[in-house]
Amino acid sequence: MYWWIKARRAHINIPVGLAVFAVLVWLFRDRLAAMPSLAGGNEVQLMLLAPLSVCAALIATLSARVHDVENAGTRPFARMDAALVILVVAAAVGIGYGFSWALGSGAAGAVGRNTALLTGFMLMCRPLLGERSLVIPLAWILLVVVEGYDGLGHPHAWALLPAPGMDLPVLAVTAVVFTTGVLLSSRTKS
Amino acid sequence: MKVKALLRTSSATFLAAPVLVFTCFVAYSSGSLAQYDNRHPPTVSAAAYQALVLAASAAAGCGAWEAGRLRQSGIWDMASWRSRYRIAAQRLSLPGALGVAVMVVMTVMRFVQASVIPDAASLPAVAIGLLLPIPYAVMGFAIGNVSRSPVVCAPLVMAGTWFFIGFAGNSSTDIPGTLWLRHATAYTMSSPEIDQVISPLGLLVPVLFTCAVAGSAMLLWGPWRAAVRITLAGLVAVAGLATSCAMTSGWGYRTPMITSALAEKCSNRAGVNVCVPELYQDMLPRVQKTAGPIVEHLHRAGVPAPEKVTYRRLEVAAGTEAWHIWFLPRTSTDELAESVAHAPLNDAEWSCLGRKDFKRADTLELWLRSTAGLDAGDSVSDRETVAAVEKVRKRPVGEQAAWFAEARARARSCGKAG
């Protein structure tokens, strides 16, 4: 397992990704930024960006698959990949809740859920796009920034990311998307 | 490389259409026109900086992609005759051009929407705005050069640039030492009033900041030994950042402006003297026609009539009792009337009264509006305030005048600062 982690560079990618994530969560908190949008400009949560570092770390690790060895091997590499994804996302959720409790930040409380949601989207597209599937969470974030709010700055329901952390429908969608993504991704050999 | 081959192989070509279309949409989006629609070219050129976050992100992301592709292709391992700067510049030409194109589109659209032609005072801001995306392309290239995978790096660089500029443009004072980033990134360039232009220093700082970072990245590729390259790059980066930080240390939230005197045009008709900036002299009859009756109504209700009703940015001689109003060329008559009705107290006085007694401030505002014959509108909604105003209006004029005087005295008790 140790050599597998090293071969996948998970011992570098994952800690760096989570560290950047933690720094961004601490830095962004509930801060808003005015961003150009189709509704005439909106104040957007900066925290929307934070999950991207975790997604990048995961896709870099999953894409570092040693095909020749893993395809011909007997170890359950697909399940190991799935376990890695779940552990990393769980860590992100923990970091989010930790900062939410320490800083009293509502956005930090939602960032773990958003990480799971965006990771799920990314993994669902991984069988088709491979490493390029990182553009999916990026595209979703930018879509929410430019079109996810109405003219009064209220987020649309479909945007999902700006919803409060304990919003039940969004949590349900997140659970379905994340589970589907992990299952689909574990069947791919790209 | 021929231009056709460059266009065919560059990432900027694929990104150009969606980015430019999105820029056009943003430029047309409702609500943004009012911010700069004052016929003052420097205001319009500053408004175009709204697109800088798009331009910089696109340029940086494409730069990172080009760097990753060059690295993967093994170009740097070949003993090329051309300098690496030349090779990099060729690949960066289109990402830089994309960033410039975004700024061109936004700038042109803003001037067209405002129906204004750029003048000499606005050209420096226009020029700086067009050129600022280029250092971001270089920075993206530098980051992409050290990454293993352009597929992962380029989207991160694009999103990171977008959010860095957004964060810098909105950093509040609760993170000590970060306010200077607001000026260094220029995304939230303050909007000049009609008697202002952006200070040259306000334009120089973003250039200094971005060029220092980009320049130090370029020095890292230099043909010298590693120790020399790193030292030079570090010195340039530190010098640029420290200078930017030092220059902005006393600026506060707003971009520094240079203010010059405004020429005014006044009405010579009988009744209240109304003055507007010469730039808006065509509006003088409408302002006069709107302000006159309102001043009259308020005076009859006990509000002392002003000697002058003038535009907010116009200077007034000391001791002159003046009401200051604010409007734009496309301000409706109703909005103009609201401004006049609001004018018996200036902004500082309203702010002071609001802090000391916000209920009195709400009541005073509603009383002025209703006495001037205007709708209550969105100004006040609670029944308590409406009832208080009705109670005041039932009093004799003398008592209303005293009530007003007392409120104004309270509003003036904070001093000139408000």
Add this chain to the structure above:
Amino acid sequence: MPIQMTDCWFAYRHKEVLSAFNYSLKPGSTVLLGPNGAGKSTLLSLAASVRRPQRGAISHRGVPATSRDYRRKVAWMPQNITAMPGLTAREQVAFVGWAKGMNRTDAWARAAVALRQVDLADKESVRSKTLSGGQLRRVGVAQALVHDAEVLLLDEPTAGMDPRQRRVFRDVLAQLPSDVAVLLSTHDVADLAEESDNVTVLDSGKLVYDGDTSGFLAHAPHDTTPVRRAEAAYSMLSGGDS
């Protein structure tokens, strides 16, 4: 039979490589020859269970290729050896052993033995990324030797090796237990001329020859060196492009 392929069909995105392909690997050492694009690497990767045929079945002594037991018993050296970033040569070989089902201790110990066999003992602590092409190929051979497989599938194992290293490689093959079957693809007919029991010639996904070495060499005149004779026989059977 070590490996049995029955009615196999494989295509890359509508480009058919093997169709209705039947093959039985014989005991001993078999050299696989064929022109570029004949399907040699595809055949080896199918036999290694790295790819699955769209139709047909592959088995080793009755064990289907889809099972983990099959993969444990079959070793594979691909045409391009990936240098795993961050791993030393020994770690890389041990990782392959572990991936093939060995426990960590055994994989670590056997990795050192395998590297010694390919004359890379002095490089075991060197990062794989810094090895030369020839050294990396020897690491690939070590990867195939680490887990005591019953079948060795080697794709151009001697490419990039100097004559001394080729000699070392042939000695390694000679020292393998007699019940280990080897199938190695090569462009160097000297590999065949030296020591091989069988020859398989593939052309455009079809078996052109599959038999013992003497039968293969019988296709060429006797009055020449073994290497030239092998080259002539190959040219006769395949049209000459290699």
